[in-house]
Amino acid sequence: xxxxxxxxxxxxxxxxxxxxxxxxxxxxxxxxxxxxxxxxxxxxxxxxxxxxxxxxxxxxxxxxxxxxxxxxxxxxxxxxxxxxxxxxxxxxxxxxxxxxxxxxxxxxxxxxxxxxxxxxxxxxxxxxxxxxxxxxxxxxxxxxxxxxxxxxxxxxxxxxxxxxxxxxxxxxxxxxxxxxxxxxxxxxxxxxxxxxxxxxxxxxxxxxxxxxxxxxxxxxxxxxxxxxxxxxxxxxxxxxxxxxxxxxxxxxxxxxxxxxxxxxxxxxxxxxxxxxxxxxxxxxxxxxxxxxxxxxxxxxxxxxxxxxxxxxxxxxxxxxxxxxxxxxxxxxxxxxxxxxxxxxxxxxxxxxxxxxxxxxxxxxxxxxxxxxxxxxxxxxxxxxxxxxxxxxxxxxxxxxxxxxxxxxxxxxxxxxxxxxxxxxxxxxxxxxxxxxxxxxxxxxxxxxxxxxxxxxxxxxxxxxxxxxxxxxxxxxxxxxxxxxxxxxxxxxxxxxxxxxxxxxxxxxxxxxxxxxxxxxxxxxxxxxxxxxxxxxxxxxxxxxxxxxxxxxxxxxxxxxxxxxxxxxxxxxxxxxxxxxxxxxxxxxxxxxxxxxxxxxxxxxxxxxxxxxxxxxxxxxxxxxxxxxxxxxxxxxxxxxxxxxxxxxxxxxxxxxx
Numbered sequence: 001x002x003x004x005x006x007x008x009x010x011x012x013x014x015x016x017x018x019x020x021x022x023x024x025x026x027x028x029x030x031x032x033x034x035x036x037x038x039x040x041x042x043x044x045x046x047x048x049x050x051x052x053x054x055x056x057x058x059x060x061x062x063x064x065x066x067x068x069x070x071x072x073x074x075x076x077x078x079x080x081x082x083x084x085x086x087x088x089x090x091x092x093x094x095x096x097x098x099x100x101x102x103x104x105x106x107x108x109x110x111x112x113x114x115x116x117x118x119x120x121x122x123x124x125x126x127x128x129x130x131x132x133x134x135x136x137x138x139x140x141x142x143x144x145x146x147x148x149x150x151x152x153x154x155x156x157x158x159x160x161x162x163x164x165x166x167x168x169x170x171x172x173x174x175x176x177x178x179x180x181x182x183x184x185x186x187x188x189x190x191x192x193x194x195x196x197x198x199x200x201x202x203x204x205x206x207x208x209x210x211x212x213x214x215x216x217x218x219x220x221x222x223x224x225x226x227x228x229x230x231x232x233x234x235x236x237x238x239x240x241x242x243x244x245x246x247x248x249x250x251x252x253x254x255x256x257x258x259x260x261x262x263x264x265x266x267x268x269x270x271x272x273x274x275x276x277x278x279x280x281x282x283x284x285x286x287x288x289x290x291x292x293x294x295x296x297x298x299x300x301x302x303x304x305x306x307x308x309x310x311x312x313x314x315x316x317x318x319x320x321x322x323x324x325x326x327x328x329x330x331x332x333x334x335x336x337x338x339x340x341x342x343x344x345x346x347x348x349x350x351x352x353x354x355x356x357x358x359x360x361x362x363x364x365x366x367x368x369x370x371x372x373x374x375x376x377x378x379x380x381x382x383x384x385x386x387x388x389x390x391x392x393x394x395x396x397x398x399x400x401x402x403x404x405x406x407x408x409x410x411x412x413x414x415x416x417x418x419x420x421x422x423x424x425x426x427x428x429x430x431x432x433x434x435x436x437x438x439x440x441x442x443x444x445x446x447x448x449x450x451x452x453x454x455x456x457x458x459x460x461x462x463x464x465x466x467x468x469x470x471x472x473x474x475x476x477x478x479x480x481x482x483x484x485x486x487x488x489x490x491x492x493x494x495x496x497x498x499x500x501x502x503x504x505x506x507x508x509x510x511x512x513x514x515x516x517x518x519x520x521x522x523x524x525x526x527x528x529x530x531x532x533x534x535x536x537x538x539x540x541x542x543x544x545x546x547x548x549x550x551x552x553x554x555x556x557x558x559x560x561x562x563x564x565x566x567x568x569x570x571x572x573x574x575x576x577x578x579x580x581x582x583x584x585x586x587x588x589x590x591x592x593x594x595x596x597x598x599x600x601x602x603x604x605x606x607x608x609x610x611x612x613x614x615x616x617x618x619x620x621x622x623x624x625x626x627x628x629x630x631x632x633x634x635x636x637x638x639x640x641x642x643x644x645x646x647x648x649x650x651x652x653x654x655x656x657x
């Protein structure tokens with residue numbers, strides 16, 4: 001949803017805002033309050049918070065995401081809020097409503113264009129793409145900090161508003177519809193909730209009453225204002241005659257209006273003021289609706305008589321205006337802004353979602369979904385039999401990397417659907433467009449989610465099923481990297497073409513960094529000039545494998561300890577390590593690089609060697625131990641150049657060249 005132009009309009013209305021500032025309470029302040037710390041509840045739109053924290057931060061999405069740095073940023077932000085007394089209830093978007101699929105596809109297609117700009121432009125375009133596992137990194141931190149989190153059935157907007165109203169607290173989001181909702185304790189746009197480096201919190205809250213007073217408008221008229229100005233519920237072809245009729249009406253700017261650089265109000269600014277002026281003349285919303293429809297009808301008839309109402313090129317499919325259609329659209333739109341108390345109860349053990357799978361939407365299934373233990377993408381498989389392979393940073397001129405991990409997802413589909421369907425629709429990039437592909441459900445031997453989530457199928461059996469698809473984990477790696485090692489093995493074995501020693505080393509080294517070193521490492525948002533699209537594509541494939549493995553683990557009732565993406569993937573580190581070492585020469589280059597990156601060579605060599613031994617037939621190049629301690633690239637170098645020449649020479653002899 002959204003009210004066109006309202007956010008920009010309110011940026012020029014300082015009178016509609018209230019500034020708040022809070023610092024952590026001192027022991028003396030707590031004692032004076034009877035030993036009780038203050039608690040300020042916030043109902044938070046989780047997706048708005050996720051996107052804000054990632055996009056407002058200095059994180060490099062071109063290299064695949066800096067998950068550890070992002071996780072640390074989220075942690076510091078949330079901890080600052082908590083120390084100042086804020087208690088967050090975060091609501092995440094759930095499944096994708098079938099009616100919204102066309103909109104999602106359009107957005108994903110736009111993201112494909114953004115990826116191409118990001119990866120091929122030397123200049124920073126000011127755009128970003130959310131890495132595919134940023135949501136999981138975000139959720140890992142919230143769970144670690146014991147923040148209340150719940151997934152809604154579909155979009156979370158109306159749920160957040162209803163929760164804020166029911167619990168007497170402020171709503172936090174990034175949607176202009178929240179300016180319209182009746183929220184007694186106000187609304188804070190997410191970018192107006194700042195956790196400062198000094199440990200204080202500064203917030204700017206929207207005051208509905210002050211805004212309406214300045215426009216001389218009753219608060220109950222705000223839904224009509226939004227509907228008549230233009231939103232997702234009223235087609236622009238129906239409001240066009242009204243906007244034309246109001247085009248020459250003189251209106252005064254509200255007292256306190258501040259336009260940047262003294263610029264004149266925009267056309268949209270004046271439209272908002274003109275609509276407010278029109279409807280404010282009436283005592284009831286119904287009377288105002290009647291006046292709006294009458295003005296639009298009169299203008300439409302005048303346009304028809306003048307021959308100016310005919311559709312223009314590209315508008316052939318627009319909805320034809322009638323007074324009845326406009327009135328109906330306005331009525332429906334106004335109803336969308338009513339916060340029903342039942343919405344505040346929509347995060348419990350019941351759901352309006354349905355599935356044909358044998359598991360049904362039982363309390364254990366719904367509970368796992370609400371808690372994020374059954375990801376929204378998997379819930380979408382249960383409900384709609386669709387899985388969204390979201391756009392990621394890869395070489396969009398090459399084949400998409402998502403199909404490499406399709407066997408893993410197919411096994412997850414088998415576990416979820418338990419024989420109730422033979423195919424699942426995957427939305428995946430094909431060239432420069434997102435297209436649907438029918439994917440056969442995996443082996444029927446996979447334990448079903450019904451028995452997995454109830455515990456009837458033993459954890460050992462479910463773990464065995466997971467690794468029968470992913471491949472056995474590598475022995476000798478740290479325990480928390482066990483599942484990650486299986487993903488890396490799968491990557492090397494299925495990527496196509498040989499993997500070089502330096503590619504594998506860059507992935508392993510990223511896993512063994514010290515978290516404190518990661519948090520301190522600076523980042524650049526722009527595309528590095530040395531960026532290799534081949535490496536971008538290969539690392540993107542690894543991310544798709546890790547994401548799919550996480551899905552399969554959840555579909556099996558999480559028999560294996562969930563991996564933390566912040567511990568496994570650091571795209572910028574791996575790209576930089578690869579760039580600095582893929583042509584490295586000299587005995588000490590590798591050891592020196594590890595030393596600079598704070599990675600101890602002995603654990604690194606042990607982990608690398610264990611994985612390399614399990615994929616030796618797919619690997620080119622090597623790492624060897626020096627006699628006097630330390631490690632170095634093998635005799636064929638980081639990329640196994642001599643091996644490549646020998647293979648090419650052998651092929652030429654076999655073909656008689």
